[in-house]
Amino acid sequence: MIAAIIIILQIVTGFGILAQCRFLSMRAAIIPLAFLVGSFVHSMLFFTADIFSIGLSQSSMIVTAGLCAVISHLRLRPVIEFYNYLVLFPKFTLQMHDVVSIVIASGLAYYVVWAAWYWPVTPFDAMAGIDLVARQTVEEGTIANRVFFESSLTSNLSNQPFYAPYAMLMQVMYRLMGFTFGQLWVSFVAIAFSWIVWIALRQVCHAFIANVLWFFFLLTPEILGYTYLLQTDYANAAFFSTGVLMLVAGLRSDSKAHFTVSAFLFSAACWSRSETIAIVMAGVIASIPLFRKAMAWREVFLQSGKVIGASLISFLLWSAYYVPFRLPIQPDLSWELKGNALQRLLQVIPDTFQHVIINTHLWGWAFILFVIMFGISWITTRTPGRMALLLWIAVTLLCLVVISSVFQSAIVELTLRRGIFKIIPLIIILIGSLPLIRIWSERLRQWEFGA
Amino acid sequence: MQSRPTFFSLRSLALAAAMVTFYTILVSVDFGGYNPYAESYRSRIGLYASKLDTLALITSWNKKMFLRHLANFEIPRYVAQHIQQGDTVLLPPWEYAAQYIEVDPTWTDPRVFTYMTGFQPIVAFNDSLRWKSANTYIVLEGASIWLARRGDRTNIDSLLNEYRRLAATNPNNVKSL
Numbered sequence: 026m027i028a029a030i031i032i033i034l035q036i037v038t039g040f041g042i043l044a045q046c047r048f049l050s051m052r053a054a055i056i057p058l059a060f061l062v063g064s065f066v067h068s069m070l071f072f073t074a075d076i077f078s079i080g081l082s083q084s085s086m087i088v089t090a091g092l093c094a095v096i097s098h099l100r101l102r103p104v105i106e107f108y109n110y111l112v113l114f115p116k117f118t119l120q121m122h123d124v125v126s127i128v129i130a131s132g133l134a135y136y137v138v139w140a141a142w143y144w145p146v147t148p149f150d151a152m153a154g155i156d157l158v159a160r161q162t163v164e165e166g167t168i169a170n171r172v173f174f175e176s177s178l179t180s181n182l183s184n185q186p187f188y189a190p191y192a193m194l195m196q197v198m199y200r201l202m203g204f205t206f207g208q209l210w211v212s213f214v215a216i217a218f219s220w221i222v223w224i225a226l227r228q229v230c231h232a233f234i235a236n237v238l239w240f241f242f243l244l245t246p247e248i249l250g251y252t253y254l255l256q257t258d259y260a261n262a263a264f265f266s267t268g269v270l271m272l273v274a275g276l277r278s279d280s281k282a283h284f285t286v287s288a289f290l291f292s293a294a295c296w297s298r299s300e301t302i303a304i305v306m307a308g309v310i311a312s313i314p315l316f317r318k319a320m321a322w323r324e325v326f327l328q329s330g331k332v333i334g335a336s337l338i339s340f341l342l343w344s345a346y347y348v349p350f351r352l353p354i355q356p357d358l359s360w361e362l363k364g365n366a367l368q369r370l371l372q373v374i375p376d377t378f379q380h381v382i383i384n385t386h387l388w389g390w391a392f393i394l395f396v397i398m399f400g401i402s403w404i405t406t407r408t409p410g411r412m413a414l415l416l417w418i419a420v421t422l423l424c425l426v427v428i429s430s431v432f433q434s435a436i437v438e439l440t441l442r443r444g445i446f447k448i449i450p451l452i453i454i455l456i457g458s459l460p461l462i463r464i465w466s467e468r469l470r471q472w473e474f475g476a
Numbered sequence: 477m478q479s480r481p482t483f484f485s486l487r488s489l490a491l492a493a494a495m496v497t498f499y500t501i502l503v504s505v506d507f508g509g510y511n512p513y514a515e516s517y518r519s520r521i522g523l524y525a526s527k528l529d530t531l532a533l534i535t536s537w538n539k540k541m542f543l544r545h546l547a548n549f550e551i552p553r554y555v556a557q558h559i560q561q562g563d564t565v566l567l568p569p570w571e572y573a574a575q576y577i578e579v580d581p582t583w584t585d586p587r588v589f590t591y592m593t594g595f596q597p598i599v600a601f602n603d604s605l606r607w608k609s610a611n612t613y614i615v616l617e618g619a620s621i622w623l624a625r626r627g628d629r630t631n632i633d634s635l636l637n638e639y640r641r642l643a644a645t646n647p648n649n650v651k652s653l
Contacts, residue, residue, distance in 0.1 A: 246516030
């Protein structure tokens with residue numbers, strides 16, 4: 026019961042925020058988008074209960090969820106406008122193959138939710154970090170709990186508890202809701218994100234091709250496992266990739282609402298993994314020429330500043346305030362940054378390609394399909410497709426390589442590998458938006474009509 | 477003019493059939509090992525789908541933890557149950573435990589040990605500053621385990637030497653981000 030109330034309040038919060046942003050598009054993906062945004066904002070307000078020493082408990086969780094929902098609906102005019110848009114009679118565009126795809130995907134979702142609910146937390150990083158802290162937080166009511174004071178642990182905490190407040194707080198919330206292992210939220214985020222990817226694909230190509238590409242994404246071997254295993258990376262990828270999609274849509278339509286929503290999502294991405302701030306900043310800076318094409322310089326600074334500013338807030342709140350001032354011990358940055366980064370870079374680049382990118386057991390055919398389709402598309406149409414998406418994919422990959430070179434504990438086969446989660450959905454959507462696929466989509470549509 | 481194709485038509489049916497065929501091939505045909513989706517589906521979803529009824533009968537927290545973590549759950553629980561008043565247990569190095577256990581013995585990490593048992597008087601092997609406070613040691617031999625204390629039949633110095641010797645074989649015990 027509490028779980029249902031909290032999740033509904035989070036979705037309502039998301040509606041309120043999207044309304045305040047005057048976000049009136051992607052109606053078919055509004056609910057999952059609202060869930061992502063709402064759960065992020067709720068986790069932040071819940072966290073402030075710890076900052077003000079109110080305590081993280083079931084009652085503070087319910088009160089903050091209610092507060093989030095109320096505060097996000099305070100400005101009534103955009104809210105009314107948003108709900109009017111939301112309840113417009115839906116345009117049913119589903120075809121028989123869509124229904125087939127939805128049924129199959131629902132079956133997958135069932136097993137994913139079941140596995141997240143049934144199995145105990147398994148990954149080492151989660152047991153050694155976020156869930157270890159979360160479980161104790163439920164007992165003591167604060168993140169700054171015995172885990173950080175216990176002499177048997179203090180010299181062995183490494184970096185696991187220090188870089189992922191979103192996952193930690195979600196674990197606290199879901200454990201407070203009564204779920205034995207907490208991690209059910211992982212599958213909810215996965216379902217929400219998969220839904221968004223589906224809608225995004227349907228916007229760029231024919232629904233049948235969109236469904237085919239969607240299954241390539243859903244069944245990507247490495248990603249499929251993390252739809253029910255507690256880690257920070259899937260949620261991080263969900264926020265980051267949706268943020269990129271919103272930003273790219275904003276650039277195409279010059280829509281401030283899209284930029285504001287992307288600011289929220291990037292902020293959530295930094296809240297779910299701290300080092301994402303570097304990727305967001307690099308991506309936004311690299312996108313400035315594209316911003317400039319779409320708007321005047323003043324707007325460029327305003328919109329890009331909005332995205333970077335929001336990301337900085339969540340990053341600094343955790344990494345520059347809570348960790349150094351509220352926790353008794355800090356991650357060992359001097360150890361993390363030691364070593365010759367340039368020398369490591371020369372090793373990381375080939376390792377990344379040899380052990381991660383070309384490994385089809387991790388990413389299925391995503392990279393191969395992209396290279397082949399991009400090549401054919403380029404040869405036949407001489408146009409590259411969506412440059413902004415391509416740019417973000419390149420910048421993200423480059424940043425992951427640099428992060429793996431600079432930080433000692435960022436290991437190519439683990440950290441960088443899971444960082445690729447951020448790229449795969451973008452690659453799949455980029456394939457769907459290639460000029461060649463657009464031509465195929467048009468032919469398929471004509472065939473459907475019997476033309 | 478039609479803005480979208482009709483739901484029930486022969487061509488619509490053909491696309492639906494094509495979708496079912498595509499999905500079935502993707503998750504079930506190996507293509508001689510060239511289809512990573514089939515293998516991944518089998519191990520990540522298919523396995524649970526086929527054993528759902530059996531697994532659903534297992535509801536106890538302990539059994540689920542054991543099924544998932546095997547020795548990494550069983551050994552810390554054993555140690556926690558046999559700790560006596562005044563004991564402080566030195567966790568062995570990973571390399572020592574790995575000799576006797578088939579799974580990756582993550583329980584030698586004090587965080588995982590604490591995750592499995594709650595807070596216990598333990599000292600991590602790499603925590604040399606607190607080594608002196610340890611007075612109880614974990615001995616693994618074949619399929620057996622026991623806690624050794626000074627004065628018992630176990631030669632503690634030999635055991636510690638073995639811990640040190642094995643730990644020295646792998647100085648890189650860094651865990652990932």
